[in-house]
Amino acid sequence: MYAEYLPRPTTPATALRSVESMEITTTELGLAARVQHLSRSYGREDGAVRALDGVSVGIRRGQFTAVMGPSGSGKSTLMHIMAGLDAPSSGRAWIGDTEITGLGDLELTILRRRRVGFIFQAFNLVPTLDALGNIMLPFELDGRRPSAMERARIDGLIQSLGLGPRLGHRPHQLSGGQQQRVAIARALATAPDLVFADEPTGNLDSRSGREVLSLLAAASAEHGQSIAMVTHDPVAASYADRILFLADGRLVAEKPRQRADEISRFMLGMEVAA
Amino acid sequence: MSAVLERPRAAASTAQAGSRRLAWLRERGMGATILVAAISSAFGVILIAATGYITSIARADPYLGESGSIAFVLGILTVVFVGLAMYIASIVTANTFATVIAGRTRQIALLRLIGASARSQRQRVAAQGLVVGVLGALAGLLGGIALAAAGIWAIGRMLGLDGISHTLLDPAFALPAIVVALTTWAAAWSGSRAVLRVTPLQALAGSVPATHGDTGNRRVRGGGAIVLLAAGAALLGLGVLVGLFSPLGVLIAFVGGVLSFTGIALGAVIFIPPVLRLIGRLFGGSVTARLAAQHALRHPARSSRMAIGVVMGVALVTMFAVALESMKGVLAAELGSELLAEFTSVIDAVSAIMMGLVGVSAVIAAVGMVNLLTIGVVQRRRELGLLRALGLSNRQVRAMVMLEAAHIAIAALVAGLALGIVYGWAGAQSAFGSISTNPLGEVMPTVLWPAVPLWPMVAVVCATLLLTLVATVVPTRLATRVAPVEALAAD
Numbered sequence: 232m233y234a235e236y237l238p239r240p241t242t243p244a245t246a247l248r249s250v251e252s253m254e255i256t257t258t259e260l261g262l263a264a265r266v267q268h269l270s271r272s273y274g275r276e277d278g279a280v281r282a283l284d285g286v287s288v289g290i291r292r293g294q295f296t297a298v299m300g301p302s303g304s305g306k307s308t309l310m311h312i313m314a315g316l317d318a319p320s321s322g323r324a325w326i327g328d329t330e331i332t333g334l335g336d337l338e339l340t341i342l343r344r345r346r347v348g349f350i351f352q353a354f355n356l357v358p359t360l361d362a363l364g365n366i367m368l369p370f371e372l373d374g375r376r377p378s379a380m381e382r383a384r385i386d387g388l389i390q391s392l393g394l395g396p397r398l399g400h401r402p403h404q405l406s407g408g409q410q411q412r413v414a415i416a417r418a419l420a421t422a423p424d425l426v427f428a429d430e431p432t433g434n435l436d437s438r439s440g441r442e443v444l445s446l447l448a449a450a451s452a453e454h455g456q457s458i459a460m461v462t463h464d465p466v467a468a469s470y471a472d473r474i475l476f477l478a479d480g481r482l483v484a485e486k487p488r489q490r491a492d493e494i495s496r497f498m499l500g501m502e503v504a505a
Numbered sequence: 506m507s508a509v510l511e512r513p514r515a516a517a518s519t520a521q522a523g524s525r526r527l528a529w530l531r532e533r534g535m536g537a538t539i540l541v542a543a544i545s546s547a548f549g550v551i552l553i554a555a556t557g558y559i560t561s562i563a564r565a566d567p568y569l570g571e572s573g574s575i576a577f578v579l580g581i582l583t584v585v586f587v588g589l590a591m592y593i594a595s596i597v598t599a600n601t602f603a604t605v606i607a608g609r610t611r612q613i614a615l616l617r618l619i620g621a622s623a624r625s626q627r628q629r630v631a632a633q634g635l636v637v638g639v640l641g642a643l644a645g646l647l648g649g650i651a652l653a654a655a656g657i658w659a660i661g662r663m664l665g666l667d668g669i670s671h672t673l674l675d676p677a678f679a680l681p682a683i684v685v686a687l688t689t690w691a692a693a694w695s696g697s698r699a700v701l702r703v704t705p706l707q708a709l710a711g712s713v714p715a716t717h718g719d720t721g722n723r724r725v726r727g728g729g730a731i732v733l734l735a736a737g738a739a740l741l742g743l744g745v746l747v748g749l750f751s752p753l754g755v756l757i758a759f760v761g762g763v764l765s766f767t768g769i770a771l772g773a774v775i776f777i778p779p780v781l782r783l784i785g786r787l788f789g790g791s792v793t794a795r796l797a798a799q800h801a802l803r804h805p806a807r808s809s810r811m812a813i814g815v816v817m818g819v820a821l822v823t824m825f826a827v828a829l830e831s832m833k834g835v836l837a838a839e840l841g842s843e844l845l846a847e848f849t850s851v852i853d854a855v856s857a858i859m860m861g862l863v864g865v866s867a868v869i870a871a872v873g874m875v876n877l878l879t880i881g882v883v884q885r886r887r888e889l890g891l892l893r894a895l896g897l898s899n900r901q902v903r904a905m906v907m908l909e910a911a912h913i914a915i916a917a918l919v920a921g922l923a924l925g926i927v928y929g930w931a932g933a934q935s936a937f938g939s940i941s942t943n944p945l946g947e948v949m950p951t952v953l954w955p956a957v958p959l960w961p962m963v964a965v966v967c968a969t970l971l972l973t974l975v976a977t978v979v980p981t982r983l984a985t986r987v988a989p990v991e992a993l994a995a996d
Contacts, residue, residue: 316894316989337898343989344896351894354887359799371792372896417895 257289257325263425263457264313265289269322270480271308282308283319284480290425295451295458297471299494301502302463305480307429310461314347314427315339327424344372348418348426350447352433355414356402362409363398366417381420388416392446408439415446419456426450428460432467444470465494476501534605534876535637538598541872542641542689543648545587545594548865549681550649551656552583557675558657586862587681589821592770593814593866594685595692597873600807602634602696604880606703613700614707627700634693641689642682650678730772737765741931748935749950758935762928766820769924770813777809777816777916778802784916788908793901796892797908800881808913811877814870815917815969816924818863822965823925824932825859830956831933835940856961864968871972878910878980882987889984890991899985906981907974914973918966930955 257265271283283305290296290313300306311317312324315331323332326346331339343349348369356365366385370377377385389395392412402410411431418426428447432440448470450456460471468474469491476484478501486497529535556579563575606613613626654673737760744758769776785798801808829852836848882889889902897905934953 311990314894337900340893340896340898343894349894351891354891357796357888357892359796359803364795368792368895372892372901374791 256328258292258328260289261292262289263292264324264326264459266309266313266319266324267322269309269312269319269324271305271312271317272320281480283312285322286477286480286482288475288482288485290457290459291473292457293451293455294472295448295470296460297468297474298459298461298477299463299465299468299474299498300477301498303479304477306461306477308480309477310427310429310459313459314349314425315343341373344369345421346424348421348423350411350414350418350426350428350431352430356410358402361399361401362394362405362413365402365413366394366420368417369421377420381422384422385416385420388419392416406439407435408442411435411439411443412446415443415450419450419454422456424457426456426458428458430462430464431460432462432464437466440467465491465498468494529633530637532605533608533879534601535633537872537876538601538634538637538689538693539641539644541594541597541601541869542638542685543645544865544869545590546642546645546682546685547649547652548590548645549583549587549685550646550678551653552587552862553675553677553681554649554653554657554673556580556583557672557677558660582862585821586866589817589863590866590869591681591684591688593817593869593873595688596810596814597869597876598634598638598689598692599696600811600873600880601876602630602693603699603807604876604883606630606697606699607880607884610703610707613703614705617703618705623701623703626703627694627697630697630700631690631694634697635686635690638686638689638693642686645685646678646682649681650674727772727775730768730775733768734765734772735768737761737763737768741765741928744935745931745938748938749952750939752936752939754935754938755932758931762931766817766924766928770817773809773813773816774806777812777920778805780916780920781805781808781812781912784912784919788912793897793905794908797905798912800885800905800909801912807877807880811870811873812913812917812920814866814873815914816921818866818870819918819921819965819969820924820928822860822863823922823962824929826856826958826961827926827929827955828932828936829856830958831930831953832937834953834956835933835937835951839940856958860961860964867968867972871976874910874913874973874976875979877913878906878977879983881909882906882980882984886987886991889987890989893987893989893991902984902987903981906984907977910973910977910980911970914969918969922962922965926955926957 257263265288267287269283269286270281272279272281274280282303286305286309288309298306298310308317312319313326315326315334319332323330325331326342329342329346331342334342349355356362357368360368364371366389367377370381389398392415394409394412394416397405397409397413400409402413405413414431418428426447431447432443435443444467447458447460451458451472460467462468469489472488474486474489474494475482476486476497483501484497486494489497556576559579560576616626617623650673657673740761741758742761744754744756744761746754747757748754781798781801785794785801788794788798833845833849833852837845889897893899893902930953933955937953938950940951
């Protein structure tokens with residue numbers, strides 16, 4: 232079932248089809264997910280807060296993208312909507328070629344289960360399940376066992392993340408870094424269209440943090456995994472292939488890979504300009 | 506939990522300062538506590554009134570006369586049934602206050618941060634327990650008196666007993682109300698222990714909730730419970746043996762039964778988790794079933810205390826039903842068919858009344874089940890949010906909460922039925938074992954088979970499952986409202 236979402240080269244045939252349907256698809260754009268004219272307001276009309284204001288952007292397939300911005304810039308809201316966790320006030324969003332705006336709760340739930348991987352800042356793991364149980368959770372929620380290919384993929388992940396000796400441990404028996412590695416294994420296990428990481432290093436010491444970032448960068452570089460990471464940490468963002476900057480609910484800049492000090496300087500410049 | 510946030514803006518005026526001080530009464534759980542206190546207090550009042558009324562009728566009867574034995578037997582039954590109701594009510598209230606505190610953690614932490622001592626915070630919670638206890642007890646007292654008066658009037662009219670002189674206001678009515686108020690206070694104190702574990706740090710954003718329950722890090726204090734159980738079981742066995750030769754065996758068995766049952770109740774944390782584990786295994790390996798089964802064991806003390814309330818009710822009903830049914834077997838051999846039919850109808854009536862009386866405790870236990878499931882949902886908002894984000898559908902969330910409830914209810918049913926059959930049989934055997942049923946007239950002790958009456962048991966099972974189902978309505982609604990984004994929210 233994942234075959235239809237695998238990267239597809241843009242051939243003349245698909246170009247022709249897009250002309251026929253009068254709409255170019257996310258896949259044809261080389262994107263894993265995208266949003267168009269996205270706005271999101273919170274609260275009632277009189278005191279409404281505009282968290283996102285007409286944002287159009289895509290997460291490139293096979294790349295590690297960082298989304299940066301100061302607190303209140305709308306970066307978390309943007310990612311929540313892209314990952315199917317929240318609904319926009321207006322605008323459209325796609326994961327792969329599926330438009331997710333307008334989907335019902337159950338459809339969104341199944342979409343997240345099968346096509347999105349999540350790594351949160353903290354409280355990533357279900358406390359009553361051991362590490363392996365947490366890694367297998369997306370399959371179990373789907374009521375199926377992993378196929379032989381998926382099983383091999385999971386074994387490979389466990390191996391490369393060094394989780395072998397920890398599989399029977401419950402989350403409270405694991406260090407913060409180990410917990411994040413379990414979360415990474417879980418997020419990558421289903422080979423989702425998009426892995427969504429929300430400040431994945433926010434609760435870690437700098438060494439474990441660097442480890443987690445290298446693992447994410449490797450997943451994208453070596454296995455073509457599309458990853459979107461929300462962060463306010465320039466060091467974390469420096470591991471990404473591409474950096475999107477948000478401020479006041481708008482996309483203000485987009486940059487290729489940068490060094491941490493360059494990112495830092497740019498962020499400071501944004502603050503001063505505001 | 507949200508009462509503080511939802512306080513009306515107009516409350517700034519001094520006229521409303523008083524209502525603001527009582528805003529905590531609107532918190533989730535307080536209403537349930539008042540309800541539970543009112544039910545048990547009213548139940549006590551009604552049973553005392555009924556005992557008094559039946560004794561008055563007996564006194565007026567020329568054949569029964571001044572015999573005090575009826576009043577004595579009714580008195581014991583009143584103590585047993587009201588005691589059971591109050592015991593379950595206090596478990597429920599303690600659990601409820603634990604729920605309330607789970608919802609207030611942030612607020613308590615904030616007060617601790619600015620200098621309040623944990624002890625003063627706990628005393629405040631206990632004082633609130635006393636207030637709701639008194640409110641509930643008074644409501645129950647008044648409601649109970651009204652219901653008793655109405656019932657006595659109706660029965661008097663129905664049976665044409667106009668000549669019975671009976672006071673509708675007995676000073677003894679105050680007794681259950683006072684006991685209920687005090688036990689509610691004590692239960693609030695015991696349930697508020699969690700206040701001591703709240704640290705000022707928890708007021709700061711981003712604190713990670715404790716992710717594992719009280720498994721393992723608490724040593725079980727169960728020595729006394731096991732000794733009681735062993736001694737009680739030995740006496741029960743002795744009573745059965747003595748019963749083969751003399752009906753007095755039932756007295757020994759009675760003491761044994763009370764001791765062993767107390768042991769089981771006190772040692773619930775030891776005896777219930779294995780049953781929970783067993784039942785959890787029966788639910789199968791689906792992820793919702795596994796999460797539900799493991800959740801009930803995450804707070805074994807809380808789940809066990811809740812389950813034991815249901816166990817006691819089920820065991821008591823089953824015990825009476827089995828004892829009476831077994832007795833029928835003995836009587837069938839002793840009495841003629843005409844007398845037997847008469848006895849059977851009396852026995853069935855007694856059995857039905859017992860069930861009705863235990864039913865009150867069952868309703869209180871159902872309120873407790875609501876609270877138990879609610880606290881599970883409230884304390885797991887982030888976990889539920891995480892599961893929702895990862896792809897647990899709302900339907901699966903609902904199934905999970907229902908399975909949690911079913912888990913505890915079925916474990917309690919199985920344990921209660923098993924205990925009830927053993928106690929019922931032991932009671933009947935020790936009381937009637939010496940009655941010879943040998944038709945040849947040769948005196949021989951009788952060994953009874955435990956006779957389990959089908960319909961009363963079906964009624965018990967159905968009533969328990971129905972109450973459980975009703976109890977899941979509120980918690981499932983609460984759980985399905987948890988948004989996936991809550992997994993990311995900082996507390």
